[in-house]
Each structure stands twice: as structure tokens, then as C-alpha cells.
Amino acid sequence: xxxxxxxxxxxxxxxxxxxxxxEGRRExxxxxxxxxxxxxxxADHGPAVYxxxxxxxxEFAAGMCVYPGGGVDPRDFDRDVAWEGxxxxxxxxxxxxxxxxxxxxxxxxxxETFEESGVLxxxxxxxxxxxxxxxxxxxxxxxxxxxxxxxMTELLTRRGLVLRTDLLGVWxxxxxxxxxxxxxxxxxxxxxxxAGQRTRDVSSESSEVAWLPVRDxxxxxxxxEMLMMPPTYLTSLExxxxxxxxxxxxxxxxxxxxxxxxxxxxxxxxxxLSVPEHLxxxxxxxxxx
Numbered sequence: 001x002x003x004x005x006x007x008x009x010x011x012x013x014x015x016x017x018x019x020x021x022x023e024g025r026r027e028x029x030x031x032x033x034x035x036x037x038x039x040x041x042x043a044d045h046g047p048a049v050y051x052x053x054x055x056x057x058x059e060f061a062a063g064m065c066v067y068p069g070g071g072v073d074p075r076d077f078d079r080d081v082a083w084e085g086x087x088x089x090x091x092x093x094x095x096x097x098x099x100x101x102x103x104x105x106x107x108x109x110x111x112e113t114f115e116e117s118g119v120l121x122x123x124x125x126x127x128x129x130x131x132x133x134x135x136x137x138x139x140x141x142x143x144x145x146x147x148x149x150x151x152m153t154e155l156l157t158r159r160g161l162v163l164r165t166d167l168l169g170v171w172x173x174x175x176x177x178x179x180x181x182x183x184x185x186x187x188x189x190x191x192x193x194x195a196g197q198r199t200r201d202v203s204s205e206s207s208e209v210a211w212l213p214v215r216d217x218x219x220x221x222x223x224x225e226m227l228m229m230p231p232t233y234l235t236s237l238e239x240x241x242x243x244x245x246x247x248x249x250x251x252x253x254x255x256x257x258x259x260x261x262x263x264x265x266x267x268x269x270x271x272x273l274s275v276p277e278h279l280x281x282x283x284x285x286x287x288x289x
Contacts, residue, residue, distance in 0.1 A: 006230050006283060007272040010264075014179065015271045018264050021178040031175060031183035033101065035109040036069025038171065038235065039119060040245035041193045043213040047245040049236065050117060050199050051217060051226075053208045064227050065217070068116035069109070069186070075151040076107040082156045084126035085165030094170045094256045095187055106165050107152055109189045115146045117209075118200035121168065121191060122161040129164055131196035142202065167191050169252025171239075174231040175261040177273060185259065188235055190252045192245055214240040218286075230262070234279055237286060 010018070020026045039050040051065045077100060086094075091102035114120045114133070123129040133142075144150035156162060169190045176183035193199070201209045212220075218240050220226035221233050228236065242248045262273035275283060 006234060006275055007265075007267055008230065009267060010271045010273065015264065017179045018177070018271075022264070026179075028178035029181055029183045031185040033072040033105070033108075034070060034184045034186040035072065035105045035112060035189060036067045036186055037109050037113045037168070037189045037191055038067045038239065039113065039117060039191055039193055039199065040239075040248055041211065042245050043211075045213060045215060046243055047214050047239055047248055048211050049214045049217060049239065050193075050211055051209065052116060064229050064232070065221075066229070066232055067188075068113045068119075070112040070116070071184070072101075072104050072108045073111075073148070075148070075153070076104040076111065078107070078151065078153045079103070081107055081153045082162040083165060084123075084162040085167070091165070096173065096256065096258055105187050106168065107163065109168060109187075110163055110165075111145060111152045113191070114142060116202070118142060118202050119193060119197050121164050121194065122156060123164050124160055125162065126164070126166070129167065129194045129197075130161065131194075133197060134200065139202075167194070169249050170255045170257055171252055172231065172235055172276075173257040173259040175259050177262045186231070187257070188231070190239070190248055192249055230273065230275070234275060234283070238279065238282060241282060 017026070021028055040047050042048065050067070052068060053065050054063060081103075088099040088103040091106055092099045095102050095105060097105070110121045118133055118138075120130050120133050141150060141155055145152065145155065170187070171190050172188040173186065174188070175185045199209065199211070214236050217226060218233070218237050221228045221236070239248055242251065260276045262275070264271050265274040
């Protein structure tokens with residue numbers, strides 16, 4: 001199956017459904033808050049990114065290539081979590097939400113990254129980070145987090161660690177279109193792979209994983225060889241415009257985001273879904289418009 005990359009022409013039946021929602025004839029599904037993290041490291045020609053291909057049996061985005069991430073969980077709202085880095089108030093300003101949600105999103109980003117890649121953005125203090133998370137004891141903790149038998153607060157307390165929230169950067173925010181039966185309000189973060197740590201193929205939701213130069217991943221998506229949802233494709237395309245992983249992080253540390261909900265937009269003799277204004281020039285240049 002080939003998924004067209006943005007701008008994606010919408011089939012007529014989907015346009016009609018979207019109009020039904022826009023005109024109040026249908027009620028949209030309530031979105032779930034989520035966080036996803038683009039893990040970065042340097043390749044020969046620009047940043048490389050860690051991608052997971054979702055199981056074909058998944059109800060949402062089956063077979064799509066995504067970054068580690070998932071829904072915010074009640075555990076992520078714990079105010080007692082050991083925290084190092086920008087305060088929740090600063091995160092709230094950058095993420096465009098209240099402090100409680102900002103704290104939960106940052107915790108979810110760290111937790112989901114560990115659950116789905118084995119990478120933990122935490123350390124004994126604010127100037128250090130865990131160097132190796134590949135041992136059997138770490139795997140037991142990862143599985144306990146994934147099964148919700150363990151909360152991140154408990155894990156950090158028992159191991160004498162703090163969340164290194166300064167290792168995260170903000171990149172984008174997307175809300176699934178109103179016509180989708182399953183909707184997510186997703187904040188996109190970026191993070192460098194910590195020195196000494198290794199990603200592992202551990203996520204039960206993925207069929208395969210790979211580190212790819214992000215420019216190669218975009219080219220594969222353009223050719224239909226790699227399936228991505230539009231937010232993943234556009235985020236990858238934007239990151240591919242930078243020369244190094246460190247350059248991406250520098251941009252992310254000074255960035256604030258606004259939630260974008262794709263809506264109907266005219267496309268030649270049909271319709272497509274809108275993209276954020278700041279991405280239009282990049283998308284046009286990429287497709288030679």
C-alpha cells in the first residue's frame with residue numbers, strides 16, 4: 001500500500017464526512033493526550049532518527065513508521081517525581097498548556113521512550129545521565145513500567161535518579177482530524193541519544209525498528225517505501241533541513257509550539273488537509289513547487 005505524502009488528496013467520501021463534522025452533524029471523538037520523542041544521533045550526512053514500524057494489527061496507524069511515544073497515563077501526573085531541568089511552568093509556556101499537563105507530558109515522553117526503545121533520559125543528578133540500561137534488571141523495570149506495575153516515580157526513587165528534563169526539546173504539536181474515530185492530541189519532543197546508551201527492539205507495539213538518516217527516511221516516504229502519517233513525515237522533513245543532531249536540539253530548546261488540527265483545504269480540483277503555516281515553504285521547496 002502506498003500512502004501519499006503531503007499534500008495528500010482526500011477521497012470524496014472522506015471530504016463529505018469531514019464536512020459533516022464541520023457543520024455539526026456529527027460529534028468528534030474525544031482526543032487522548034500523548035507524547036512522542038524523536039531520538040537523534042549524527043549520521044554521515046545529517047541527523048539520524050530512531051523509527052519504529054507499528055504492528056499491522058494495531059487499531060491506530062497500523063504499519064506506519066513512528067517515533068517512540070504513547071498516551072499520557074495517570075501515573076505521569078505525579079507531583080513527587082524527581083525532576084531536574086526547566087520547571088513545569090517553563091514547559092507549560094513552551095508546550096502551550098497548563099503546568100499540570102506539562103509535567104505529565106514530559107514524564108510521559110521520558111517513560112514512553114524508555115518503554116519503547118530502552119533509552120532512559122534520567123541520571124543520578126542534573127549533570128549526569130544513566131550510561132547503560134541493557135541489563136536484565138533494567139529490562140525487568142522496563143517491563144514493569146510497560147505493564148503499569150511500576151510508576152516512573154517509583155523507578156527513579158528506588159534507583160536514586162532524577163528525570164533529566166533538560167535533555168528534551170520541544171518540536172511540534174498535532175491533533176488528529178475530527179473525522180478520525182481514534183484521536184490523539186500529541187506533543188512532539190526531540191532528544192539526543194545519551195552517551196553510552198543503546199536503543200533496543202523491545203516495544204510490543206512495533207514489528208521492527210531502525211536508525212535511519214532522516215533524509216533517507218523522507219526519501220523513502222516520498223517513494224512510498226516507508227509509510228508515515230503526515231505529522232511524522234512533516235516532522236522528519238523539517239529535521240532533515242538541519243545539518244546535525246545538536247543543531248536540531250539548539251532549535252528545539254528555544255521553541256514554543258501551538259497545536260495544529262488539520263482541516264479541509266482546496267487542492268487543485270479536490271481537497272487535502274492543511275499543514276502548519278511555517279511548514280508550507282519547506283514543503284513547497286521539497287516538492288519543487
